[in-house]
Amino acid sequence: MKKSISDSEVKVLEEKAKHIRRLIIQMLAKAGSGHPGGSLSLTDIITALYFKQMRHNPKDPQWPERDRFHLSKGHCCPALYAVLAESGYFPMEHLWTLRKLGSILQGHPDRRTPGVEVASGSLGQGLSVALGMSLAVRIDNRASRVYCAMGDGETQEGNVWEAAMASSHYKSDNLCAIIDYNGFQIDGCTKEIMNLEPMVDKWRSFGWHTIEIDGHNMKEILAAFSEAETIKGKPAIIIAHTVKGKGVSFMENVLEFHGRAPTQEEAEKALKELE
Amino acid sequence: MEFLYQRDVYGKTLVELGKKDPNVVVFDADLSSSTRTCIFRKEFKNRFFNFGVAEQNMIAASAGMASCGKIVFVSTFAIFATGRAWDQVRNTVAYNNFNIKIVATHAGVSVGPDGASHQALEDITLMRLIPYMKVIAPCDGPQTHDAVVAAYETPGPVYVRLGRPKVPTIEGRGAFRFGEAEVLTQGKDLTIIACGIMVKQALDAASALKKEGVTCRVINMHTIKPIDTKAIIKAANETKGIVVCEEHTIVGGLASAVDEVAAENKPTTVLRVGVRNRYGQSGEPEELLNEYKLSVNDIILTCKKVL
Numbered sequence: 001m002k003k004s005i006s007d008s009e010v011k012v013l014e015e016k017a018k019h020i021r022r023l024i025i026q027m028l029a030k031a032g033s034g035h036p037g038g039s040l041s042l043t044d045i046i047t048a049l050y051f052k053q054m055r056h057n058p059k060d061p062q063w064p065e066r067d068r069f070h071l072s073k074g075h076c077c078p079a080l081y082a083v084l085a086e087s088g089y090f091p092m093e094h095l096w097t098l099r100k101l102g103s104i105l106q107g108h109p110d111r112r113t114p115g116v117e118v119a120s121g122s123l124g125q126g127l128s129v130a131l132g133m134s135l136a137v138r139i140d141n142r143a144s145r146v147y148c149a150m151g152d153g154e155t156q157e158g159n160v161w162e163a164a165m166a167s168s169h170y171k172s173d174n175l176c177a178i179i180d181y182n183g184f185q186i187d188g189c190t191k192e193i194m195n196l197e198p199m200v201d202k203w204r205s206f207g208w209h210t211i212e213i214d215g216h217n218m219k220e221i222l223a224a225f226s227e228a229e230t231i232k233g234k235p236a237i238i239i240a241h242t243v244k245g246k247g248v249s250f251m252e253n254v255l256e257f258h259g260r261a262p263t264q265e266e267a268e269k270a271l272k273e274l275e
Numbered sequence: 276m277e278f279l280y281q282r283d284v285y286g287k288t289l290v291e292l293g294k295k296d297p298n299v300v301v302f303d304a305d306l307s308s309s310t311r312t313c314i315f316r317k318e319f320k321n322r323f324f325n326f327g328v329a330e331q332n333m334i335a336a337s338a339g340m341a342s343c344g345k346i347v348f349v350s351t352f353a354i355f356a357t358g359r360a361w362d363q364v365r366n367t368v369a370y371n372n373f374n375i376k377i378v379a380t381h382a383g384v385s386v387g388p389d390g391a392s393h394q395a396l397e398d399i400t401l402m403r404l405i406p407y408m409k410v411i412a413p414c415d416g417p418q419t420h421d422a423v424v425a426a427y428e429t430p431g432p433v434y435v436r437l438g439r440p441k442v443p444t445i446e447g448r449g450a451f452r453f454g455e456a457e458v459l460t461q462g463k464d465l466t467i468i469a470c471g472i473m474v475k476q477a478l479d480a481a482s483a484l485k486k487e488g489v490t491c492r493v494i495n496m497h498t499i500k501p502i503d504t505k506a507i508i509k510a511a512n513e514t515k516g517i518v519v520c521e522e523h524t525i526v527g528g529l530a531s532a533v534d535e536v537a538a539e540n541k542p543t544t545v546l547r548v549g550v551r552n553r554y555g556q557s558g559e560p561e562e563l564l565n566e567y568k569l570s571v572n573d574i575i576l577t578c579k580k581v582l
Contacts (some may be wrong), residue, residue, distance in 0.1 A: 070339070111371055118342045122366040125335040129367065132339025135324060139300065140343070159363075162332035170324070 009052070010218045016086075017047040017218070021247045022274045023082040023095060029267035031099040034107070037257040039079040041182040041215070041242035042149060048221045049147055050083040058088035061114050067144050068117055068133045072126020073151035073180065074108040075259075081105050081113065089115035124157025126150060127177060131167045134175040134235075145229070148177045153185030156194045161206070167235040168207030175235040176228040177208075180215065182244035186258050200239055208237045215240025248273055277444040279416025281437040282380045286311030288423040289348060293319045299427070300340055302326060302349045304333045309439075310350040310380045330355045334363035334377075341373035346427060353379035353395035353436060357402055369405045369432045376426040377402075378435040382412075383522035384550070384567050385472060385560040386439045394555030400527030402434040403500050410500040411453070412436040412521075412529075414474035415444045418497060421451030429453060438522075440560050442472055445495075454498045456506035462490030465581050466510035466517045467574065470496050470529050473520040473548070476564075480574035489582065499529050507536040516544035516581035520574055522564075525549035546577050 020043050028034045050056070054067040071080050078098065085092050090104065090113070097103035104112050108121030118129050130148035137144045154160065167175055179199070187193050196202075203210050209231045213220040221240070228236035244258065245251030248270040251262075262270055293299045293315055300322045307313040307325060316323040326333035330351055337347040349356070356379040357364065368375045379398065386394045402410050409429060413422040419437060426433040448457060459474070460481055469477040474495045481491040492514055494506060510517055517537065519530035530547040537543050550567050564570050 064344075068342075118338055119366065119370050122362055125331070125363055125367050128332045128335030128363075129339035129342070131332075132336035132341075133343055134339075135336070136300075136340045136343030136345055139321060139345070159331045159335065162326075162329035163336070166326055166329065166332055166336070169327075 005219065005222050013047060013051060013218050016051055017044045018247070018274055020047050020079065020082045020086065022271055023086070024078045025248070025262060025267050025270045025274070027078050027082065027095050027098045028261040029264055030096050032261055033099060034078055034261045035075040035259050036251060036262060037184065037244040038073060038076040038151060038180060038182065040246045040248065040251065041244050042076050042079045042180045043246065044216050044218060045178055045180065045221055045240055046079050046083050046149065048218060048225065050087050052222060053225045054147065058115070061089060065142060065144060068130070068146045070118055070126050070130045070133065070146070070148045071109055071120055072129070072148055073123070073154060074120030076151070077109045080109060084113065084115040123151065123154035124159040127160055127163035127167070130175055130177065131163050131170070131172060134167070134172040135170060137174055144174065146175045148175070150177060150179050152179055152181045152183065152190055152196055155179065155196060164203065164206040164208065171233050172235045173232050176225065177235065177237040179237065179239050180242050181239055182242045184244045184253070184255055184258060188255060203237050203239070207234055209234050211236065211238045213238060213240050215242035216246055277416070278441040279444060280441050281413065281416055281419040282309070282311040284416045284419040285378055285423055285437060286314030288420045289315040290318050292424070292427050293322065296346065298345050300324070300345045300347050302333050302337055302347060304328060304330045304351045304355070306351050312348070312350045330360045331363050334360040335367045337375045338367040338371055338373055341375050342371070346374045346376070348376045348378055350378050350380065352393060353382035353398040354393060357395065357398040357434070361401055365405050369407045372407045372431045374430060376433045376435065378423065378426070378437065380437045381439045382436045383438055383471065384555045384563040384569070385522060386555070387560045387563065388557045390557040391554040396524045396550050396555060398436060399499055399521070399523050399529060403527065403532065407431050408500065409433045410436070411498050412470040413497050414471060414495050415442050417444055418448070418451055422497065425451065425453040436471060438472055443475055445475060445478065451497065454501050454503060456503035457495040457497060458492060458506070459495055460491060460493045462492040463513065464489045464491060464515060465578055466492040466494060466514045467520060467578065468494045468496050468507070468510070468517055468529070468533055469520040470499060471522055473522055473569065476569065476571050476574055477520050479571045480578065483571065483575055484578060489578070491578065496529060496533070499532055502532045502536060504536045504540070507533055508540045511537050511541035511543040516546065518546050518548060518574065518577050518581060520548040520569070522569055523549055525551055544581050546580055548574050548577050
C-alpha cells in the first residue's frame with residue numbers, strides 16, 4: 001500500500017504548499033493578529049500530511065478508520081485551518097473570519113472547527129493527547145495512524161517528556177510525532193532562552209525512533225513519513241529542521257513574526273514573493 | 276452498622292460498567308492499589324492503562340482517548356488530579372466537553388497520617404469553577420456506586436470526590452438522583468447542608484439537637500454542580516438559616532455554592548463548617564476532624580449560632 005512518490009507529484013505538493021502559505025498570509029493580515037512564523041515553518045509538513053500521507057475524509061470528519069492529526073503547537077492553527085479548508089472540511093470563506101467573534105476559527109484550535117479532533121493552545125499537552133488516541137486506536141484494532149505536530153519551544157514543558165516516556169513504554173508504533181525545529185520561541189532563539197540540544201539524543205534515549213530531515217524538502221518529508229510507518233515496537237519522531245517564516249524573505253528567521261500578523265502592505269509584498 | 280471503603284465500591288462499580296460497555300477505559304497514575312482501579316485492571320487488562328507518576332500526561336491522554344469515542348475513568352488522589360493537572364483538566368478535558376470521569380480518592384483531612392501534601396482541601400473549588408465540569412461528592416459506600424454510575428451516564432466531564440477511610444453506610448436513603456438534593460430529615464428550625472463524610476456528622480448533630488428541641492432539615496447535597504437551587508431556596512424560605520458542612524476549604528466549595536444561590540434568590544443566614552485558610556496535617560482522621568473544627572460538636576455549636 002506504500003505510496004511511491006513521483007517527481008510530478010512532489011511538484012504538485014510544493015505548489016500546494018505555496019498556495020497554503022498564501023492563504024496563511026491572507027488570513028493573518030485580515031485577522032490582524034496571530035502567528036505567521038511557526039505557521040509558515042510547518043506548512044510543507046502539514047501539506048504533505050493532508051494532501052498525501054493521511055487517510056482522511058473531509059466529508060466524514062469522524063470516519064472511524066481515519067488517521068488522526070493533532071496540532072500540539074496550537075498557535076500555528078492558520079496552517080491547519082488552511083489545509084482543512086483546502087481539503088474541503090468547511091467553505092473557504094471561513095478563513096477570512098479567523099479570530100473574529102463567533103468564528104469557527106478560533107485563535108487557537110478547538111472542536112467547533114470541522115476536522116479538529118481536540119483543542120490545543122496550552123503547550124506541552126499535545127503528545128499526551130496523541131498518545132491517548134494511539135491507545136484508543138489499539139483497543140479498537142484499527143490501522144489508523146496518529147500524527148502530532150509539536151513546536152520546538154514547547155518541548156521545554158515537562159508534560160512532553162512524561163508523554164515521551166509513556167509512548168515508548170506502550171510501544172505506540174502507530175504514533176508519529178513531528179517537531180517543527182525552527183529554533184525560535186517568543187522571547188528569542190531556543191539556544192539562548194532554553195537550549196534544547198541534544199534534541200535527537202533526548203528522543204532516542206526515551207526510546208523513540210528518530211528521523212532528522214529538512215522540513216522544507218518535500219521528498220524528505222514524504223520519505224520520513226514512509227520510514228515512520230515501517231517502525232515496529234516504538235513510536236517515531238521526525239525532527240524537522242525548518243526556517244521560521246519560511247517562504248517570505250522578510251519574515252524568515254525574524255523573531256518579531258513569531259506572534260505578529262503582517263500589515264496589509266507586508267501581506268501584499270509577501271504574496272508577490274509567493275506567486 | 277455497615278462500614279465500606281468508597282474506593283472499593285468504586286473499583287467494583289468500574290467492573291460492572293466495564294462488563295456492560297466495551298468503551299469504558301480506565302487510567303491511573305501509579306495509585307491503582309489505593310484508588311482500587313486495580314480491580315478493573317484484573318478483569319480488563321487491555322482497557323486499563325497505568326501512566327506511572329505522571330498525572331499531567333494521564334489527564335491529557337484521557338482527552339485523546341475520549342476523542343475516539345471512549346468513556347475514560349481517570350483516577351489518582353484528589354490533590355494530584357485537580358491541582359497538579361488543573362490546566363490539563365481545564366484546557367484539554369473540560370473545554371472539549373469530553374466524556375471523561377475524574378474519580379479522585381483521598382480527599383479531605385480524613386486521609387490522616389500522610390498529612391498536608393496529600394489532603395486535598397481545594398479540589399471541589401478547582402473543579403466547580405470549570406465550565407462543563409460536574410461535581411459529585413457521595414456520602415457513603417452505596418452512594419458511591421450510584422454516583423459512579425451517574426457519572427458514566429452523564430455526558431461530558433464529571434468529577435467524583437471520594438475519601439480514604441471506611442465510612443458508615445447511612446440507612447434509609449432513597450434513590451440517588453444526579454443533581455437533586457437528598458432530604459434526609461425534615462425539620463423546621465434550620466437546615467444543615469452537607470456532602471461526603473460530613474453528611475453523617477450532620478445527621479449526628481441533628482439527632483443531638485433534636486434532644487434539645489431543635490429540629491433540623493438535613494440535606495445531602497451529593498451533587499455540588501449542578502447544584503439543586505430549588506432545595507436551597509426552599510430551605511431558605513422554610514427554615515431560619517443554613518449551616519453548610521464540608522471537609523474542604525470554606526472558599527469556593529459547597530458552602531460558596533449554597534451561599535451564591537441564597538444570595539441571589541433568598542438571602543438568609545449561611546454559616547460554614549469547613550477548613551479556614553489552613554493546610555492539613557498528620558493525625559488520625561477523627562483527631563483531624565476535631566482539630567479542623569469539623570466534628571459533630573462543631574456543627575452543633577454552629578447551628579446554635581443560627582438560632
